Amino acid sequence: MSYGSQSDNHSGVNIAGLVLAGGEGRRMGGDKPFREIAGRSLISLAIETAQRQCGHVMISSNQSPDTFAGFDIPVVADAPVPGQGPLGGILGGLTVMSDAVDWLVTFPVDCPVVPDDMAQELIAAAREAGSKAAFVRHGERDHYLSSAWHRDCAPVIAELLSNEQYRVRGPLMAVDAIAVPFAIDPDQPTLFANVNTGDDLASLAMMLSKDDLAGR
Numbered sequence: 001m002s003y004g005s006q007s008d009n010h011s012g013v014n015i016a017g018l019v020l021a022g023g024e025g026r027r028m029g030g031d032k033p034f035r036e037i038a039g040r041s042l043i044s045l046a047i048e049t050a051q052r053q054c055g056h057v058m059i060s061s062n063q064s065p066d067t068f069a070g071f072d073i074p075v076v077a078d079a080p081v082p083g084q085g086p087l088g089g090i091l092g093g094l095t096v097m098s099d100a101v102d103w104l105v106t107f108p109v110d111c112p113v114v115p116d117d118m119a120q121e122l123i124a125a126a127r128e129a130g131s132k133a134a135f136v137r138h139g140e141r142d143h144y145l146s147s148a149w150h151r152d153c154a155p156v157i158a159e160l161l162s163n164e165q166y167r168v169r170g171p172l173m174a175v176d177a178i179a180v181p182f183a184i185d186p187d188q189p190t191l192f193a194n195v196n197t198g199d200d201l202a203s204l205a206m207m208l209s210k211d212d213l214a215g216r
Helices: 042-053 065-071 086-096 118-129 151-162 169-174 198-207 210-214
Strands: 015-020 056-060 103-108 133-138 141-150 178-182
Touching (some): 015 042, 042 056, 042 103, 042 118, 056 086, 086 103, 086 141, 103 118, 118 141, 118 178, 133 169, 141 151, 141 169, 151 169
Parallel strands (some): 015 056, 133 178
Antiparallel strands (some): 133 141
């Protein structure tokens, strides 16, 4: 089965979005995708962000699709097998994309606030540089899971996984991925904030109001 034949209206190319919902989230009490900020689950925020930027959106998870039935979007398991970290999820997404789609952009649930032009900026930078991938550089920090992957990256990822190389940085460096700078904006301190613990959740909730999230 393949997913994602719709055209994306933001960038003029076909884009699939993949919400990375794996990981147990033990440091925040478990069930990471459904932990809430100001009454909104992390996964609902990530899905809505991806849908604003991509023509088709999928969830990457090895849980039963019934877990995410309320969102009415496809759930894609890791490839080739579960237990290989986020790279397995990315390869799973690339594997099921429609032939009409060239690019996959990833949206981790634990980084719920990203710019609405992230997908467009990443793909534009990669295409301009003749690269097959791009990732966010926010200030001095690289966000390898906020990234864009051309379908040609699939065999590169598969080869690395077969050699038990699971770091996301590996295939990005192998294809000469472009680091795309996103400036730090003092007026938007929540951009690219990672949520890994209960304290992170509480801190982000203090910066974001329900009104802020209603517009997302």
